[in-house]
Amino acid sequence: MKPPPRLSRSLLVLLACASGVSVANVYYAHPLLDAVAADFAITPAVVGGVVTATQVGCALALLFVVPLGDIVSRRRLMLIQAVALVGALVTITLAGNATLLLAGMLGAGLFGTAMTQGLIAYAANAAGNGERGRVVGTTQAGVFMGLLLARVVAGGISDTAGWRSVYAFAATLMLGLAAMLWRALPDLPVHANRMTYRQLVASMATLIRDERVLRVRGLIALLMFAAFNIFWSALVLPLSAAPHHFSHTVIGAFGLVGVIGALAAGRAGRWADQGHGERTTAVALVLLIAAWLPLAYMGASMWWLALGIVLLDMGGQAIHVTNQSLIFRTRPDAHSRLVGAYMLFYSAGSGLGAMATTMTYARFGWDGVCALGAGVSGLALVFWVLSVRRVSCVDACAVAGPAR
Numbered sequence: 001m002k003p004p005p006r007l008s009r010s011l012l013v014l015l016a017c018a019s020g021v022s023v024a025n026v027y028y029a030h031p032l033l034d035a036v037a038a039d040f041a042i043t044p045a046v047v048g049g050v051v052t053a054t055q056v057g058c059a060l061a062l063l064f065v066v067p068l069g070d071i072v073s074r075r076r077l078m079l080i081q082a083v084a085l086v087g088a089l090v091t092i093t094l095a096g097n098a099t100l101l102l103a104g105m106l107g108a109g110l111f112g113t114a115m116t117q118g119l120i121a122y123a124a125n126a127a128g129n130g131e132r133g134r135v136v137g138t139t140q141a142g143v144f145m146g147l148l149l150a151r152v153v154a155g156g157i158s159d160t161a162g163w164r165s166v167y168a169f170a171a172t173l174m175l176g177l178a179a180m181l182w183r184a185l186p187d188l189p190v191h192a193n194r195m196t197y198r199q200l201v202a203s204m205a206t207l208i209r210d211e212r213v214l215r216v217r218g219l220i221a222l223l224m225f226a227a228f229n230i231f232w233s234a235l236v237l238p239l240s241a242a243p244h245h246f247s248h249t250v251i252g253a254f255g256l257v258g259v260i261g262a263l264a265a266g267r268a269g270r271w272a273d274q275g276h277g278e279r280t281t282a283v284a285l286v287l288l289i290a291a292w293l294p295l296a297y298m299g300a301s302m303w304w305l306a307l308g309i310v311l312l313d314m315g316g317q318a319i320h321v322t323n324q325s326l327i328f329r330t331r332p333d334a335h336s337r338l339v340g341a342y343m344l345f346y347s348a349g350s351g352l353g354a355m356a357t358t359m360t361y362a363r364f365g366w367d368g369v370c371a372l373g374a375g376v377s378g379l380a381l382v383f384w385v386l387s388v389r390r391v392s393c394v395d396a397c398a399v400a401g402p403a404r
Helices: 009-027 030-040 048-064 066-070 074-094 098-126 129-161 163-184 197-210 212-240 248-273 277-290 292-296 302-328 332-403
Strands: none
Touching (some): 009 098, 030 098, 030 163, 048 197, 066 074, 066 098, 066 332, 074 163, 098 302, 212 248, 212 332, 248 277, 277 292, 302 332
């Protein structure tokens, strides 16, 4: 008989929705890059720095804020983060120069990431052992839906009231979310980690050193998220220019095509619970590579673009959920530090992808972007194959050793 779930359906839905609303703050800028560039006189070649600023904030959160969930109340920590995030969003709304804009974007990345990953760690901690993959998959599906809807909402509001109104709306939404979480989330017991803050942060390096699953899955995530951001950070540039001249609303709506990826995220978590993590990874990486062929034909038909988005998002989200499901099994007492360390790889990949793709597009156009994305996706598959072969060799040597 299966043990009863520890996490109620209503609380799981709230965690998934809250994760989506939180992560959206990191991605509102993607369909707005051309408007932001025009407002602050930033050239297309370097406007990717706006996205990179949010990723720097993500990295800071993962290093210095997310680990706190292992030694303090996550419920209280998330309330503080929500208030700080509102402050960052207001800064972006009122920014009068590029310096304030980048500072606000950094804050949005920092506190938006801290809240999102804190919610995922909370869900993993509250879940029973037999349902952790499903719970993480459902929460991650909420993250992915937030990522997609962020582009749609940002595009629609920007076309109606300007890009600054996007962040005013986001600040209001976060205030309401903070109140809901404070009322609904039970305060889970904190693991008895008697560490100082310095020891807590330093222990993340120890986890990366000692946990091979974390290293391997982290490097796969770095390459996958680099490929992901290579596409999404560059998409607004050709679609907003001739011959398309699409509005921000239309550009953002393309993100909804990837909703199938959110469904795949939940299913990938269940497969990981059943012991099929490596098989799921193989299929997902092949999908990630295959996506770039239809994306390269975007100029011929928007149907090719839609197909490419479905494949890219399905492969990427399946990899992401599988990675987290496998990593959370290694150290039940360190969920916050594990997710923080893992997402450091994600942040590095996202930032590198955003910068590389805008520079590539400026010089080589959309074909260059697709070639770059396909190359990075292929590298992820090669790395995974080598990592699996190494494990097989180690296991074979361990079996053969005593027989000699």
